[in-house]
Amino acid sequence: MVAMVRRKKPDRCSLQVADTPPRLRGTPKRLASLSGPVTTIVKKCPTPGCDGSGHIFKRCHTHYTASGCPLHHRKRRNRSGRVLPPKLSIDVTSDNNDISTPRPLSTPHITRLDLIQQLISPPFGNHGDQREPILKGLATPTEIQLFKEAQRKAKNKESKLKxxxxxxxxxxxxxxxxxxxxxxxxxxxxxxxxxxxxxxxxxxxxxxxxxxxxxxxxxxxxxxxxxxxxxxxxxxxxxxxxxxxxxxxxxxxxxxxxxxxxxxxxxxxxxxxxxxxxxxxxxxxxxxxxxxxxxxxxxxxxxxxxxxxxxxxxxxxxxxxxxxxxxxxxxxxxxxxxxxxxxxxxxxxxxxxxxxxxxxxxxxxxxxxxxxxxxxxxxxxxxxxxxxxxxxxxxxxxxxxxxxxxxxxxxxxxxxxxxxxxxx
Structure with a gap:
């Protein structure tokens, strides 16, 4: 007949080694047994010149990928030469972090109608002696070049109609x-x-x-x-x-x-x-x-x-x-x-x-x-x-x-x- 004897639990403090740091809560035993400093991974936006503040969908205050970077998307649109809307920014350090009411930067909002009214300012659009209207900002440089080429061909086209x-x-x-x-x-x-x-x-x-x-x-x-x-x-x-x-x-x-x-x-x-x-x-x-x-x-x-x-x-x-x-x-x-x-x-x-x-x-x-x-x-x-x-x-x-x-x-x-x- 074997007698059941309850084994006494050892004291945890007595089992710790002086050189080994204590295991953190939630850390596996195999990782806890390893000794050495803990490395910290810092997330950063890969877009050059971006500090990681703001988000393209305005859901968060920060971003860590190019897909959520507002600066990355503005650079991609700016390559075509289009007039972009003003950039909005949210001050993360401020206490009034209301995402629903973002504060614009110093660049004023210029609509397409305002741009057209500036180009045709009286009396005849401030074009000087030039009769051709200014198309800069209304279309891309490639489209303007194609328009001028088509206009030149139509003007110089030879026709038998007299x-x-x-x-x-x-x-x-x-x-x-x-x-x-x-x-x-x-x-x-x-x-x-x-x-x-x-x-x-x-x-x-x-x-x-x-x-x-x-x-x-x-x-x-x-x-x-x-x-x-x-x-x-x-x-x-x-x-x-x-x-x-x-x-x-x-x-x-x-x-x-x-x-x-x-x-x-x-x-x-x-x-x-x-x-x-x-x-x-x-x-x-x-x-x-x-x-x-x-x-x-x-x-x-x-x-x-x-x-x-x-x-x-x-x-x-x-x-x-x-x-x-x-x-x-x-x-x-x-x-x-x-x-x-x-x-x-x-x-x-x-x-x-x-x-x-x-x-x-x-x-x-x-x-x-x-x-x-x-x-x-x-x-x-x-x-x-x-x-x-x-x-x-x-x-x-x-x-x-x-x-x-x-x-x-x-x-x-x-x-x-x-x-x-x-x-x-």
């Missing part, structure tokens, strides 16, 4: 458009479809049901009518109109994407139909208050006051909307001359109607005419009738200039828009 026939008018083309390379191109005077031979245009004219442009007639004064055409509803006609305009406009770039625009087509009634005279287009919703995107008067109708009528009609629509507007830049050479003439006459006509002793307010003039204040000030500076004296701008009353304007208005009976003929 004349275009629209009804009874034969006009010489000025620039290259996306038309067939033939010597003479024939267009239908109503639907603007193009044909390469005289026989095909005669067959089409005999069966064409159109006698006026599509859309809604919103203005009629004797033989002059203006039709409002939505580019999204009548794409074929608007595309043909843009292709025709490219033959006489150097800066015309929109041919087929006509859905965002509204076209106002001016016609002259004769021989049982409405014949195309000119047109202007505008964006349906413009963030920069542009009241006109493109304007054209056919060469066979130039120097008859139709261009001025189109400009006056665009400002009439702007006044009805209760805002002020300005044409989209860059303007063509003929368009710039027409606009400067219209702005000058609008200022002089308002100065003649002023009573003696009354002051001229540029804001009031802008509200009555619908012209942007920047365009009015630039026109006054060109005429030399505005001066800066003692901290304020003074408009000079030039009697010779006003007398010359009155005499010119009596001699030349130019065409004008009658607001009462507008159908709204």
């Amino acid at each position: 004349h275009v026939v629209l009804g009874e008018h034969q006009m010489e083309v000025w620039f290259v458009s996306q038309f067939p390379s033939v010597a003479t191109l024939h267009l239908c005077k109503y639907c603007l479809r193009h044909f390469c031979s005289l026989a095909t245009i005669k067959l089409h004219a005999a069966s064409c049901p159109w006698r006026h442009p599509p859309g809604k007639e919103i203005y009629r004064d004797h033989m002059i009518s203006i039709f409002e055409i939505d580019g999204g509803q009548h794409q074929s006609y608007c595309q043909n109109l843009c292709l025709l305009a490219k033959l006489f406009l150097d800066h015309k770039t929109v041919y087929y994407d006509v859905q965002p625009f509204i076209f106002y087509v001016m016609t002259q009634y004769r021989d049982g139909g409405c014949h195309l005279v000119g047109y202007f287009s505008k964006e349906k919703s413009s963030a920069l208050n542009y009241n006109l995107s493109c304007i054209l008067v056919l060469p066979c109708y130039m120097r008859n006051g139709f261009g001025r009528m189109l400009i006056e009609f665009s400002y009439l629509l702007t006044r009805l909307e209760g805002t002020t507007g300005s044409p989209e830049r860059p303007l063509s050479d003929l368009g710039l001359v027409s606009y400067r003439s219209y702005w000058r006459d609008a200022i002089l006509d308002h100065m003649i109607q002023l009573k003696e002793g009354s002051s001229l307010s540029i804001k009031e003039l802008s509200k009555q005419s619908g012209v942007n204040t920047d365009d009015l000030v630039s026109t006054m500076q060109r005429l030399g009738i505005i001066k800066y004296c003692k901290g304020q701008h003074i408009v000079l009353h030039d009697k010779e200039l006003l007398d010359d304007y009155v005499g010119r208005c009596k001699k030349l009976k130019s065409r004008s828009i009658n607001p009462s003929c507008l159908k709204r």
